[in-house]
Amino acid sequence: MSVYEIGLRLQGKSVLVVGGGSIAGRRVPRLLAAGARVLLVAPEATTTLSDYAAAGEIQWERREWRSGDGDDAWFVLAATDAPEVNAAVAAEAEARRTWCVRADDAAASDAWTLAHTEFDGVSVAVSASGDPRRAASIRDSIAAGLRTGDIDAPRSRTTRPAAGSFKGRVALVGAGPGDADLITLRGLELLRQAEVVVSDRLAPQELLDMLGEDVEIVDAAKLPYGRHTTQEQINAVMVERALEGKFVVRLKGGDGFVFGRGAEELDACLEAGVPVEVVPGLSSSIAGPAAAGVPVTERGVVHDFTVATGHVPPGPQSKVNWAALGAGHGTIVLLMAVKNRAAIAEALIAGGRAPETPVRIVENATTKNQTVRNCALADLGVTEAHHPSVIVIGDVAGRAREL
Numbered sequence: 305m306s307v308y309e310i311g312l313r314l315q316g317k318s319v320l321v322v323g324g325g326s327i328a329g330r331r332v333p334r335l336l337a338a339g340a341r342v343l344l345v346a347p348e349a350t351t352t353l354s355d356y357a358a359a360g361e362i363q364w365e366r367r368e369w370r371s372g373d374g375d376d377a378w379f380v381l382a383a384t385d386a387p388e389v390n391a392a393v394a395a396e397a398e399a400r401r402t403w404c405v406r407a408d409d410a411a412a413s414d415a416w417t418l419a420h421t422e423f424d425g426v427s428v429a430v431s432a433s434g435d436p437r438r439a440a441s442i443r444d445s446i447a448a449g450l451r452t453g454d455i456d457a458p459r460s461r462t463t464r465p466a467a468g469s470f471k472g473r474v475a476l477v478g479a480g481p482g483d484a485d486l487i488t489l490r491g492l493e494l495l496r497q498a499e500v501v502v503s504d505r506l507a508p509q510e511l512l513d514m515l516g517e518d519v520e521i522v523d524a525a526k527l528p529y530g531r532h533t534t535q536e537q538i539n540a541v542m543v544e545r546a547l548e549g550k551f552v553v554r555l556k557g558g559d560g561f562v563f564g565r566g567a568e569e570l571d572a573c574l575e576a577g578v579p580v581e582v583v584p585g586l587s588s589s590i591a592g593p594a595a596a597g598v599p600v601t602e603r604g605v606v607h608d609f610t611v612a613t614g615h616v617p618p619g620p621q622s623k624v625n626w627a628a629l630g631a632g633h634g635t636i637v638l639l640m641a642v643k644n645r646a647a648i649a650e651a652l653i654a655g656g657r658a659p660e661t662p663v664r665i666v667e668n669a670t671t672k673n674q675t676v677r678n679c680a681l682a683d684l685g686v687t688e689a690h691h692p693s694v695i696v697i698g699d700v701a702g703r704a705r706e707l
């Protein structure tokens with residue numbers, strides 16, 4: 305069974321989907337992404353599909369299929385669980401010379417939906433003589449290869465920008481808590497396109513290893529001390545390179561907007577008129593506890609969590625209301641608190657938190673060096689902890705889930 309591969313450009317074109325089950329539920333999002341106007345005909349639909357209908361993203365006729373439903377369609381998907389209905393839908397489509405995919409019977413289907421993946425503007429579709437599992441597994445290998453870079457997908461870099469215009473831009477990319485695999489797909493995609501990468505210590509170094517020889521890597525931790533602070537120098541490098549027409553990725557540990565000075569970097573770009581994109585990352589404040597089996601909230605146990613920095617000890621300089629945090633019941637997640645942990649524990653207990661409140665210290669979370677230590681709040685000051693650590697305080701930390 306061989307096919308002739310083709311890419312349908314469905315923008316603004318009607319597509320008829322018959323059947324509201326899980327197959328339609330899987331196909332409709334991609335039809336919408338392609339810009340299709342979807343008419344769903346089905347007496348019942350999955351929640352996802354009915355949500356689309358409620359939001360006005362698809363039109364849903366809540367009834368059985370009728371002859372003529374496909375009159376306006378450029379493309380038809382027959383995905384009911386009744387083979388005779390699918391056969392009738394397909395037969396009518398064929399009579400009208402409209403391509404129709406029959407979800408239940410590849411052999412009887414005029415068109416096939418191919419296993420598909422997209423990465424960095426590349427779209428790959430796989431068919432395997434009508435064996436959808438084989439196609440999907442090949443597709444998965446290709447997707448993984450594109451992500452890891454094992455499959456080369458070079459871009460022809462745009463040549464010099466025309467005078468008076470510049471193509472420079474900045475992406476502020478959260479790299480995730482430590483494990484290189486925990487960057488987002490979007491973040492990785494942009495990193496692969498970067499011409500300049502400005503990185504610092506908490507961003508996974510493996511991500512830098514995969515960059516091409518021609519990519520300039522600016523290590524923020526190694527910027528020379530001088531008249532300007534490191535942050536000013538980082539901002540200046542980003543903006544300068546972007547104004548030279550380069551695509552700059554500022555790679556930051558965790559999420560750039562959680563104690564990451566992302567706001568200052570965003571402002572620097574906006575002030576310089578440099579186009580800038582923000583790509584959120586998994587913050588160590590949530591991912592760190594999770595990697596050690598601690599949910600920051602738990603139904604019936606705790607309904608709020610606070611993330612605080614401990615880099616300033618409790619006292620007049622601190623902007624954190626430690627007494628109020630101590631008086632509350634929520635989970636407390638501390639970043640940058642290794643040095644001041646004894647004073648913080650004391651302030652929380654003085655505020656009303658029980659001295660025996662469980663604490664879990666997660667060091668080098670999500671990396672191969674992850675180390676987890678447990679103690680009571682009263683013993684936090686004397687319990688071993690090293691940078692970088694996330695300290696999570698509260699009942700959720702004491703539920704002894706060892707991964």
Ligand code: SAH
Nearest residue numbers: 482558559564587588639640668669693694
């Ligand atoms: N923007 C980052 C936080 C930067 S502040 C984020 O969203 O994760 C730096 C602090 O984050 C460190 O002092 C430490 O408390 C915490 N941290 C970052 N990565 C960590 C990791 N892999 N393990 C434990 N703590 C980490």
